[in-house]
Amino acid sequence: MKTTIKLLRAIVKILLTISVALSLNKVWAEDFASLTQQLATSAYTEKSRIIDKLQSLNDERALLVLKALLDGNLSVNKSDKSVVIGKDSPEGIETTHAVTGEVMGVVNSRALEKVRINNTVRGKLRTVIASLQLSAKNHQLRLQSARDLIKSPDESLRDLIAAAHEGETMPSVKAEMALALAMVDVQSADDGLRNQAITTLSSSYSSEAVAILERLSEKNPDGTYREASAEIAKLAEAGLGKVQDRIGVMGFFENLFFGISLGSVLLLAAIGLAITFGVMGVINMAHGEMIMLGAYTTFAIQQLFPNWIEASIIIAIPMAFLVSGGVGVIIERTVIRHLYGRPLETLLATFGISLFLQQLVRTYNSNNVPVITPDWMSGFYQINGALSLTYNRMYIILFSLLVLGLLALLLRKTLLGLQMRAVTQNRAMANSMGIKSSWVDALTFGLGSGIAGMAGVALSQITNVGPNMGQGFIIDSFMVVVFGGVGNLLGTFFAAMGLGVVNKFLEPYSGAVLGKIFVLVFIILFIQWRPRGLFALKGRFVTD
């Protein structure tokens, strides 16, 4: 009996303990929501403990909350005591709920009470955030945290980095982590570690590595190294040379990329001109305005379909072709038709049209209009620490090649293309073979203008869209066409790429403006040498 009672008592005790424990658990529930609430309201000493708990939750939201806390963006809304993450905006503070991630709207800063932290908590936060990031499931996050650590190495995080480096499986992230580790190790007291770190740094592309290696290989006025260990200093100096060479090579590729991208912009701008000039012998001074119309078409489409920004560029390309092409056909039928055989007069008349179109747009809105870049076109692709390629420029390069390819196909494989080529080579003969050259002219002019319109869509992504934008391209486009040889797509292509690349390679030595002047002077001189351009059309031309 006694034992039964004892047993019962024990059972009751256990039950009691469990229920107390359960009820306590309810009060001090350790889920993410309540921990976040506690974090915001508890004392400094409590905070470290809660941060640890948040870390062990393995919840991705914790990282956001902790980061906000470190950056001073975590606040408590005074009205409903909810914990929110704030973001500055022109109207006030944009808040999102820390737990649910729900957008809470813009509030005044006085409606929020900032969660305060002291230096101990701050140190703790750094470690925890780094550790969370370094072990995050998302490899982009891990990469980002490694890059952050390269920028601001923190000795206290060494073990964390080393562990993360050890466990990392993704080669690109592992390399960055190794670099981050080396950035810490190079400061350590152990010469073996430092040696190894310098070797790692020497094989990187990062400008931070250059800074460290430069400091290590600094010399006193008497020629001795400032660094205590001469061996380390020598190693650093050799490594520095290697990194700088490598960054130099990357600089070359970067210039090349920029040059090609500038070249493709020139190509896009000039290709339509090459058509009209080449086939019809018409100087279209309003060509720049056709580009402008294309860019404004993009803007108009984004205004009309604000929910379809991502697709706006794709929709705008055919629309711009139709708008600019249509305007081109109208210009051809009303003005240029009357001026055949008088190229200089055509030049003047189209210049008048260009003034007219510019002013038309200016009357509508004299300022630049904002054209939005869709998400898939923004951002960049990072190849290594010294070289990253922006997406918008890559797309423009691809687009210009696509346009060139399609145009070449059109000229080679279609009836219209055949007729165009016939008219280019010998108008009179083409006429007598039954080709309606006036029709071919109208379509050609429309085609050239339409391509300019498509160029405008692409250019709206990289330059300002305003009434004057066409003027900036017209002289460059002419230079490309004249340089490449009139009526020759291949020539236009090589001229555009050549000028683009030369321009970019001159820039570092002479500055952008002087580089441009050099290129202009070069072309002026080049025309003397080959008055018909790089790739002159072969054949017999009777002038008078």
Added chain:
Amino acid sequence: MTHKPLLHRLMASDKASRWLFIVMFALGILVPFLNLVMPPDSFLHVPTYMVTLIGKYLCFAMLALALDLIWGYCGILSLGHGAFFALGGYAMGMYLMRQIGDRGVYGNPVLPDFMVFLNWQELPWYWYGFDNFAFAMLMVLLAPGILAFVFGWLAFRSRVTGVYLSIITQALTYALMLAFFRNDMGFGGNNGLTDFKDILGFDLQSDMTRNVLFVLTLLFLAGSYLLCYYITRSKAGRVLVSIRDAESRTRFIGYRVEHYKLFVFVVSALIAGIAGALYVPQIGIINPSEFNPLNSIEIVIWVAIGGRGTLYGAILGAVLVNYAKTTFTSGIFAEYWLFLLGALFVITTIYLPRGVIGILDGYLSRRKPSSTAIVTGSPAGGEVKS
């Protein structure tokens, strides 16, 4: 008839030129008289700003004349003639800049204000000599002249013609504009040269100096007109017209086409340079926007509207268009000026190939055959080829 002096011949045979000279003579007497002698409250009084404004038109007329000489008579369409005008203007501006002496904002006796501002220690070598009026005037001729000579020599020798030439002249002035916009060039960057005080010791703000400049501009315009008239009526002028109408044929006949072209191109650049030099002291500023390709192409429209290949048409066109520009850009129509200018380009090229002079001629010839038709032929018609 060829034995008589040029002016006499011109007055006797060419009705339009006669009228032009009568108008210029009248302007030269009347405007200074009405400005200086008439009391300011009289309704006949011509205010000083008007004197300067007409002076500006006359400078532009000279520029148009220079362009007509090469475009109307030789078929060279330069879209960069503003460059020669601006170079002449800069040469004059540099002289005027040196004349300021220590009266600038910074009071530096040698360096112009913008150089002090840029922390330059000494005058760049190419500014040497510009304190001397004669040297500066020489430069007014040499700077545009040498540029035109080198450029023309290169271009004409390799037979760059037609639209190609137009485009590279445009590139030339564009390159120069970019260059002069640079502060390091030592020409005042985008502010250009301004704040001029006096010329040869005469105050630029005084009415007397302005009237003298006005009369000088008229004289130079008349002189340039006579020079162009002489060139175009000479045997060389006939060759020029034949180059315009059939370049290869002229070459095959045995003329050195390049030499004729180069000669007339340089003469034209010199006239443009002098026009620029007269323009700057009257307007009081020269900046790189004068090199703007847009300005150069506007000159072409002055000539086209007036009527190319007549010389007096260019003068008439320059005055008309600039008068319209002044009227339009200052009033409520400012917004429509570019519409009008654009429309002018289109309408003149399609419907008025011979410009305003063409209309007048057509009107007059219905009553009496024109005497100028023989030399000018049908200059702006369909004959010009690239």
